[in-house]
Amino acid sequence: MTVTDRPLERYADYLRLLTRLQVSGPVRAKLDASDVVQTALLQAHAHRDQFRGRSEGEWLAWLRTILANALNAELRKFAAEARDVRREQSIEAALDQSSARLEGMLAAGESSPSERAMRGEELLTLAWAMAQLRPDEQLAVELHHLKGLPVGDVAEALGKTKPAVAGLLFRGLKRLRELMTGEKEKSLDRITG
Amino acid sequence: MKKRMISDFCNPSLHPVIPSNFSLFSVSLWLVLIEILNPTPGGRIMADRSSPADAKLNDVIVAYLEAAEAGWAPPAEQVLTAYPDLRAELAEFFRNRDSVERIAAPLRDVARAAAEFPADEPLGRLGDFQLLREVGRGGMGVVYEAEQISLRRRVALKVLPFAAAIDARHLQRFRTEAMAAANLQHENIVPVYAVGTERGVHYYAMRFIDGQSLAEVVASRRGAAAGPDDATGPYLANAEVPTVPDATAPAPASGSTGRELPARKYHRWVADIGRQAALALEHAHQSGIVHRDIKPANLLLDSAGKPWVADFGLAQVSTADAGLTLTGEILGTLRYASPEQALAKPGLIDHRSDVYSLGATLYELLTLQLMFAGVTRLALLRQIAESEPIPLRQLDRSIPAELETIVLKAVAKEPADRYPTAAAFADDLQRFLDDRPILARRPTVREKAVKWLRRHPTYTAVGVLVLVLAAVGFGIATALISREKNRTESAMLREKERANEAERRFDLARNAADDMIRFADEELGSGWQQGARRRLLETALAYYQQFIDLRKDDPNAAAALEATRVRVSGVLADLAVMQGANRHLLLRRPDVQDELRLTDAQREQVRELSDRIPGTRGGPRPGFVRMTGDQWSRKIVAEIRAHEAEVTAILSPDQLKRLGQVALQLRGPTALQDSEVIAALKLTAAQREQMRALEAEGFGRRPGPPPEFGGPSGRGFGGGKGKGGPPFEGFNSGQMQKWLDVLTAEQKATWQAMTGPPFHGKKR
Numbered sequence: 001m002t003v004t005d006r007p008l009e010r011y012a013d014y015l016r017l018l019t020r021l022q023v024s025g026p027v028r029a030k031l032d033a034s035d036v037v038q039t040a041l042l043q044a045h046a047h048r049d050q051f052r053g054r055s056e057g058e059w060l061a062w063l064r065t066i067l068a069n070a071l072n073a074e075l076r077k078f079a080a081e082a083r084d085v086r087r088e089q090s091i092e093a094a095l096d097q098s099s100a101r102l103e104g105m106l107a108a109g110e111s112s113p114s115e116r117a118m119r120g121e122e123l124l125t126l127a128w129a130m131a132q133l134r135p136d137e138q139l140a141v142e143l144h145h146l147k148g149l150p151v152g153d154v155a156e157a158l159g160k161t162k163p164a165v166a167g168l169l170f171r172g173l174k175r176l177r178e179l180m181t182g183e184k185e186k187s188l189d190r191i192t193g
Numbered sequence: 194m195k196k197r198m199i200s201d202f203c204n205p206s207l208h209p210v211i212p213s214n215f216s217l218f219s220v221s222l223w224l225v226l227i228e229i230l231n232p233t234p235g236g237r238i239m240a241d242r243s244s245p246a247d248a249k250l251n252d253v254i255v256a257y258l259e260a261a262e263a264g265w266a267p268p269a270e271q272v273l274t275a276y277p278d279l280r281a282e283l284a285e286f287f288r289n290r291d292s293v294e295r296i297a298a299p300l301r302d303v304a305r306a307a308a309e310f311p312a313d314e315p316l317g318r319l320g321d322f323q324l325l326r327e328v329g330r331g332g333m334g335v336v337y338e339a340e341q342i343s344l345r346r347r348v349a350l351k352v353l354p355f356a357a358a359i360d361a362r363h364l365q366r367f368r369t370e371a372m373a374a375a376n377l378q379h380e381n382i383v384p385v386y387a388v389g390t391e392r393g394v395h396y397y398a399m400r401f402i403d404g405q406s407l408a409e410v411v412a413s414r415r416g417a418a419a420g421p422d423d424a425t426g427p428y429l430a431n432a433e434v435p436t437v438p439d440a441t442a443p444a445p446a447s448g449s450t451g452r453e454l455p456a457r458k459y460h461r462w463v464a465d466i467g468r469q470a471a472l473a474l475e476h477a478h479q480s481g482i483v484h485r486d487i488k489p490a491n492l493l494l495d496s497a498g499k500p501w502v503a504d505f506g507l508a509q510v511s512t513a514d515a516g517l518t519l520t521g522e523i524l525g526t527l528r529y530a531s532p533e534q535a536l537a538k539p540g541l542i543d544h545r546s547d548v549y550s551l552g553a554t555l556y557e558l559l560t561l562q563l564m565f566a567g568v569t570r571l572a573l574l575r576q577i578a579e580s581e582p583i584p585l586r587q588l589d590r591s592i593p594a595e596l597e598t599i600v601l602k603a604v605a606k607e608p609a610d611r612y613p614t615a616a617a618f619a620d621d622l623q624r625f626l627d628d629r630p631i632l633a634r635r636p637t638v639r640e641k642a643v644k645w646l647r648r649h650p651t652y653t654a655v656g657v658l659v660l661v662l663a664a665v666g667f668g669i670a671t672a673l674i675s676r677e678k679n680r681t682e683s684a685m686l687r688e689k690e691r692a693n694e695a696e697r698r699f700d701l702a703r704n705a706a707d708d709m710i711r712f713a714d715e716e717l718g719s720g721w722q723q724g725a726r727r728r729l730l731e732t733a734l735a736y737y738q739q740f741i742d743l744r745k746d747d748p749n750a751a752a753a754l755e756a757t758r759v760r761v762s763g764v765l766a767d768l769a770v771m772q773g774a775n776r777h778l779l780l781r782r783p784d785v786q787d788e789l790r791l792t793d794a795q796r797e798q799v800r801e802l803s804d805r806i807p808g809t810r811g812g813p814r815p816g817f818v819r820m821t822g823d824q825w826s827r828k829i830v831a832e833i834r835a836h837e838a839e840v841t842a843i844l845s846p847d848q849l850k851r852l853g854q855v856a857l858q859l860r861g862p863t864a865l866q867d868s869e870v871i872a873a874l875k876l877t878a879a880q881r882e883q884m885r886a887l888e889a890e891g892f893g894r895r896p897g898p899p900p901e902f903g904g905p906s907g908r909g910f911g912g913g914k915g916k917g918g919p920p921f922e923g924f925n926s927g928q929m930q931k932w933l934d935v936l937t938a939e940q941k942a943t944w945q946a947m948t949g950p951p952f953h954g955k956k957r
Contacts, residue, residue, distance in 0.1 A: 122296045123296065126293070126296050126297070141293070144258075145293055145294065145297040146297050150258075150259070150262045151255055151258045151259055151262070152259070162255045162259075163248065163251035163252055163254075163255055164251070165255070166250075166251040166252070166254035166255045166258070167247060167250075167251045169254065169258075169290075170250065170251070170254060170282075170286055173286065173289035173290055173293055174285065174286075174289050176289065176293055177288070177289040177292050177293065180292070181292075
């Protein structure tokens with residue numbers, strides 16, 4: 001079985017996580033990550049015969065390219081809709097930045113093949129596990145660990161105190177690790193069917 | 194402070210470097226920090242379904258994470274040890290955190306790198322620029338060698354990180370500065386060609402300098418530093434340009450003989466690079482542009498060895514965004530930041546910050562070591578703010594002393610102590626290169642003492658300072674004397690080297706003594722420290738006597754020394770007169786008049802005298818305002834002498850004697866430090882030492898100035914009333930007794946004779 005034969009749903013969590021990481025601020029509130037991911041997965045499915053690689057890493061990179069296109073299209077739609085000048089600037093800034101970030105993500109696949117494969121596997125698992133968390137825990141972990149925000153900024157973004165964020169991180173990380181270790185095989189089996 | 198957009202904020206600090214020597218001290222500091230970080234009880238309530246134990250756990254986690262964000266997280270084990278009751282939970286937290294971070298960190302880094310530059314086409318086009326190759330990368334962005342397509346010229350294209358450039362106001366400032374920098378025309382400033390934005394990417398195009406940065410020079414020389422004689426580093430081949438001297442790059446070693454050590458050549462080469470960079474900076478400063486980020490990496494050498502100052506106008510970006518301040522790149526920049534920059538005193542940052550940073554750069558070029566090597570931001574900040582750099586010659590004896598002096602002046606903590614301009618810096622380097630005397634001089638003992646005094650304004654312990662200065666002088670003199678003795682004993686074995694060494698030590702000792710004199714005159718010249726001044730001068734005088742004895746074979750030197758000795762003796766004589774004046778001022782006090790049993794006629798005469806020569810009160814009298822300390826002293830001394838003559842005429846010899854006794858008594862312990870009293874009592878050095886200790890102890894206890902001269906307003910010629918009067922009543926008898934206990938029985942008897950029966954003046 002080649003990588004392209006795997007069910008695309010397996011990658012949904014991962015792509016959703018990536019999407020959430022790319023957009024923020026005013027855009028984040030309006031954009032439904034699931035929609036974008038759905039679009040990307042549909043496109044991937046439609047064009048899977050154009051995929052020239054073999055490894056999982058290459059497959060992930062390919063998916064990311066498609067996601068980047070889908071996301072950029074979606075973001076442009078927003079920018080076009082929001083012709084209101086006050087907003088335009090911030091959305092365009094976010095767009096520039098998002099595209100820069102996404103393109104960086106694409107470059108991420110350029111390490112050694114084994115490394116790539118491992119990272120791909122781990123990222124998929126992490127993304128899946130993240131999706132299982134309670135929403136506030138998920139957001140805290142995402143902002144702090146994936147976006148690298150300091151605790152103080154996470155607290156501000158969530159409208160909570162710093163100790164409360166610490167509590168979310170504590171419980172979120174605990175749950176993540178349980179999911180990623182103990183239930184990893186089971187869960188992957190479940191996803192891959 | 195602007196509110197950061199979450200998306201812009203990429204914090205790379207979650208994996209702080211933990212210094213291996215993380216000490217217990219830091220841990221306790223960290224524990225204290227927990228208290229500081231969470232001062233509000235309100236913060237502890239919020240956690241959902243929190244028990245008290247949860248609340249404490251959350252507080253500890255917050256403190257740990259914030260410490261980590263600040264770059265100095267303690268090792269996990271130490272946290273566990275510090276909180277035994279939360280050990281299990283914390284251990285679990287660290288374990289979980291590690292396993293998630295292992296995956297998340299690379300992802301985060303990728304996102305960060307992407308934020309610096311879109312790497313879509315590995316090396317594509319950016320507007321008018323075709324990127325050719327990446328030549329450097331860091332927190333400040335990526336530098337590419339590129340071709341400006343429309344003009345077909347090679348440029349260095351610096352692409353700025355998004356995070357730093359995102360704030361519109363900030364970006365505007367960057368542009369303004371970059372435009373200004375683009376107008377700088379100087380042979381040693383890298384020309385800026387363009388500043389612009391393309392697809393949200395901010396870039397800065399400048400002339401491409403084909404060569405290397407001084408950071409690379411340091412690295413290669415450090416790598417090649419097999420020995421001090423090895424100066425054939427790869428860059429020197431370029432830099433020396435032995436065949437074709439370039440008119441724009443004057444050959445540094447004009448006085449070179451070719452037989453010099455390569456190390457010497459290198460030092461001169463560094464001085465010349467520094468000189469050219471300083472001139473370039475001066476040019477920018479004249480245009481009102483401060484570089485703010487001078488460091489080895491920003492000084493480039495082209496293939497002809499000519500230095501270029503790069504990155505003008507970019508410092509705005511590097512220091513602006515808090516999200517970037519913790520990257521290694523910024524730490525690297527911080528290394529060369531002046532104290533006023535490091536302490537973020539924006540109002541104080543001027544062109545002298547550049548002087549400092551260039552000095553720090555030269556320091557590193559010369560010693561091949563970082564001036565401050567702190568590995569964490571905090572440690573580095575502390576070093577920049579507080580530590581004096583290790584003198585260069587302690588790291589490498591082959592560095593010329595003049596060059597050391599120049600560099601150390603440039604990196605003085607206080608901007609006012611540095612070269613006032615980059616041009617002055619360049620000039621002094623030129624003087625060094627021309628083998629002319631440089632203008633910079635090392636801080637003297639006196640200057641160090643003055644600075645110390647300024648840093649401790651509330652300190653009244655001038656006496657302690659006197660001890661320190663005296664100890665310095667004494668130590669040097671002792672070494673000097675034993676050295677001279679050795680010289681005469683085995684003169685045959687002494688080479689020129691040793692003679693020079695002795696000469697240097699002699700100069701050092703003499704400078705120390707001169708410093709003491711200057712300190713006494715300039716810092717203690719007026720005010721209440723006259724006793725301290727007098728003792729300082731007496732100490733210096735004693736050294737001068739020794740110097741004169743040592744130099745008696747050299748008439749010229751002896752004459753110069755004698756002139757100083759005479760001058761100091763004169764000052765001391767005046768001081769003695771001023772101190773003696775106290776005695777006569779006492780005469781105005783009714784209780785003293787009673788004690789002396791003055792007749793009514795005598796009292797009338799005293800009153801008349803007081804009216805005629807009024808005492809100074811609350812500072813110099815109007816006519817004295819424009820006088821220097823010296824003039825003022827002379828005037829006072831003249832008045833006191835006149836006064837004294839009249840008093841002597843009024844009183845009978847017995848009354849005069851009793852007045853002297855009362856004055857001695859009222860002066861309290863300090864009377865025992867007068868040279869006359871010391872001579873009369875034949876105090877030993879050990880006894881004087883004991884008294885100094887008692888004095889230092891006394892200063893520590895009492896908030897006011899020492900008693901002689903009646904406090905700040907007394908000015909040596911104060912009236913007899915109020916707080917300006919003799920304050921010795923402040924000394925209790927027990928304290929005086931301590932001093933008297935130092936004396937032998939015989940000395941006590943002499944003291945008794947000098948002071949007479951106890952005087953019980955009216956308490957006021």
